[in-house]
Amino acid sequence: MASGGNGVIGLVVNPVAGLGGSVGLKGSDGADVQRAALAKGAEPKAGRRAAQAVATLLARRPGVRLVTVAGAMGEDSARAAAVPYELVPSGVGDTTADATTAADTRAAVAALADVDLLLFAGGDGTARDVLDAARELGDQAPPVLGIPAGVKVYSGCFALSPATAGFVAADFLARPETVEAEVVDLDEERYRRGLVSPRLYGSLRVPAGRAALSGRKAGSSDAAPATVEGIARAVATRLRPGARYVLGPGATTAAVGRELGLATTLLGVDVVEARADGGADLVAADVTEGELFELVRGRESVIVLSVIGGQGFVLGRGNQQVSPRVLDEVLGGGGGDRLVVLATQQKLAGLGGRPLLADSGDQELDRKLAGHVRVLTGYRESTIYRICAASEEFYG
Known part of the structure; x- marks a missing residue:
């Protein structure tokens, strides 16, 4: 050595x-x-x-x-x-x-x-x-x-x-x-x-x-299908007519697409737009960062992301299309109801009390997102959970 x-x-x-x-x-x-x-x-x-x-x-x-x-x-x-x-x-x-x-x-x-x-x-x-x-x-x-x-x-x-x-x-x-x-x-x-x-x-x-350390990613196979479907139903009932919804990658967000009857992707980032009759239309599937920015630019939009099991990441792992400039455009400097996080109770329990993590590539933006976010865990279930900048969780 x-x-x-x-x-x-x-x-x-x-x-x-x-x-x-x-x-x-x-x-x-x-x-x-x-x-x-x-x-x-x-x-x-x-x-x-x-x-x-x-x-x-x-x-x-x-x-x-x-x-x-x-x-x-x-x-x-x-x-x-x-x-x-x-x-x-x-x-x-x-x-x-x-x-x-x-x-x-x-x-x-x-x-x-x-x-x-x-x-x-x-x-x-x-x-x-x-x-x-x-x-x-x-x-x-x-x-x-x-x-x-x-x-x-x-x-x-x-x-x-x-x-x-x-x-x-x-x-x-x-x-x-x-x-x-x-x-x-x-x-x-x-x-x-x-x-x-x-x-x-x-x-x-x-x-x-x-x-x-990030730890090895844990799968979500233990989650009951009914629980994931309940989360998807909860998202579908909250759609605001005219708003665009950015669905990040993952099985839970893919379930949202199925609930809406849309051919969304499992591992891509998709954009849907809510209709007045309670349904939604697929605006674009599997978009790039540039395409996503143009689709949400100047539009009322909501970002819907799931949690990576075992690690707790919400941003920065597999969803780089949701870039800092996309986040800035959608969130306008704060999370509020424009960032929707999805996770089963089992997935949150698997974190052992550790927070959700943001690693968007912009440390200042990650700090702005830090605090608490509502996580949808079922049809009529949600919890308030801490989210923090990945760069500051243990050395802030």
Whole structure:
């Protein structure tokens, strides 16, 4: 393990992680998907989220040595964070944002093996690449911590947010204890067809601050169908004629579409408009962030989102189409009745009292959303539940 007065932190960024999120591609694995995302106007965000993490780390522990690799796989993020850094040769070729591969990630991890903790920015696919590299390194592999930057972040090796990753990394150097965290991923082709089948690939050593890690996503198969249908019925009876409703991804919001007799999507973001007769029309299905913004712009709109089981995320995991500018347009600076959250009582109980989380990509907006929100849990059931910015839950 590396040594030094304040410790050595490595940084690897998968610059194409999360590209497919805002444009509705439900993942970013594969060169074809990445090219399609860029053609649809997707903007790389992993580097910016990595910069947030290292800026937080260096602010908390200024003497840390940050070591990374050239270009978009680390150096660009360190430069954007305006922090000192050192480069190591990785053998990686073109490190521009649209030209890196899984092999490049594995090579970068190997080049940074001699650090106290390795931060990596990406999603579950990146975590798999890091796991592959760690297996090759064997006992020489450093502990790692994920900076969430992917479309789907189901693995338990990620911090709650970029800022939280920086805090955890800083604290780890003072108390270098580790635990094992699971790495899971989905088959994205099956996922795009509505087949959610996470697979366990192994585990990685991560800092022991489990409360600040996202934890593995829990499924919602235990929820009684009648309960989900009751939630859907509750939403349907609250529709305001003329208003547009943004239905986020998930089984519970898909049940809302079924209740309304509409062909909405399971994993996409859909927009419906309520009619005066109590019904609704499907305005658009599986929209991109840009399409969604135009559909709600200047219109009375409501955002309907479900909670990710086991993690508690309402924003920032799988629903990146609901961007900060969409939220600003719909909410007008506050939640009120324009943000509707859906969750079964079982799903809330599974959080063990932990709050719901927002990680929209705009920390200031997440702070504005913090407080309490009404959660619909059944046909005539609801509860008031705490929601907070993911970046501040444990280090606010």
